[in-house]
Amino acid sequence: MSTERRSWAGTDLEQRQRARREKLLAAGVDLLGGADGPAVNVRAVCRAAGVTERYFYESFGDREEFVRSVYADVGERAREALIAAVGSAETPRERASAAVLAFVELMVDHPEMGRVLLLAPITEPALGGRGLELAPSFVVLVQDQLGSVADPDERQMVAVGLVGALTSLFISYLDGTITTDRERFVAHCVELLTGAGERVPGA
Template sequence: MAERQWSGSTLADRQSARRRALLDAGLDLLGAEGGPAVGVRAVCRRARLTERYFYENFRDRDALVAAVYDEVTERAHAALAGAVASATGDVSALVEAAVAAFVELVLDDPRVGRALLLAPLTDPALMHRGTAALPAFRALISEQLPPDADDVERRMTAIGLVGALAQLFGAALDGSLVVPRERLVRHCVQLVLRASTPDR
């Protein structure tokens, strides 16, 4: 039996569109310039939906925040992995491609950058989730480090790099670091390369 349609869209289509609108509104508020301001009513106002539709999709405010954060984390990991997979040339070219892809993601849409890097520092719903997301990024960096380094050395280097890069991007997003994008990319690339080829 064919699914009933309203104005050319099915019930599933309309439910999916409402969920998308709520997630987009959540990102607007979680990644707001003045800091996260996510509340059920505020999200519903921005999405132009009633609270009934909010609770049709999310258990509570924290569930929406977690879903938004998971989405931006997946986008960041996909951008980095895609850049690494498609890069050609030496290690320097690979690192530059990855850094440029991440900078593009978090600076071209600052909402994404702030939700990914700054919101976990202040929103209680994300404090554990932000920490849980770090191993995936550390693993991605660790894979690019010299194979002759032992596991502990690679892990320490990856942890340090992720922390340093997160601080740099966070400062660029909150305005405490004002620097041209090209210089930020160049500095981050050199940071990773120096860690990848330490003096013996």
């Protein structure tokens, strides 16, 4: 038997597996981040992705592993968007504005993604405790922008507080508790970030 990987229409087996996995993850974002709450089961995911259950289990061991993979995928996209946004700006205010806008574009303009990252850990048992899993990486990103705060312990505490405050703001915006318009919401978040270091004693 040939050891060469079989290919179909110029696409090899690994590429097809990867494409199926990406379709399943995309379907998972829509179902896990649905406006009416998570509605994830293997059959619904496969139907939404247009694949059979055989291909679901090709990539994921079970429903719980799938849900965690969807959450991790959205979290990584958020982290990468924030890093890119901050890296393209110069002043602290520009970096804060770019970071908030990047997060808004990902989490608010695509609310299903926001609900996966921020609301699903509260309502989906498979993500129990995962809501805090990504926090350290976001804290580091914020901490790096607080150069005006000289004391490292103070800088860390300010960053942790800011991430907590911003998380609560975005959750409230996504679930409809906060009803202000998008522009005012972004401006408030930017001011929260840029003003934090200035308000710290000795900064």
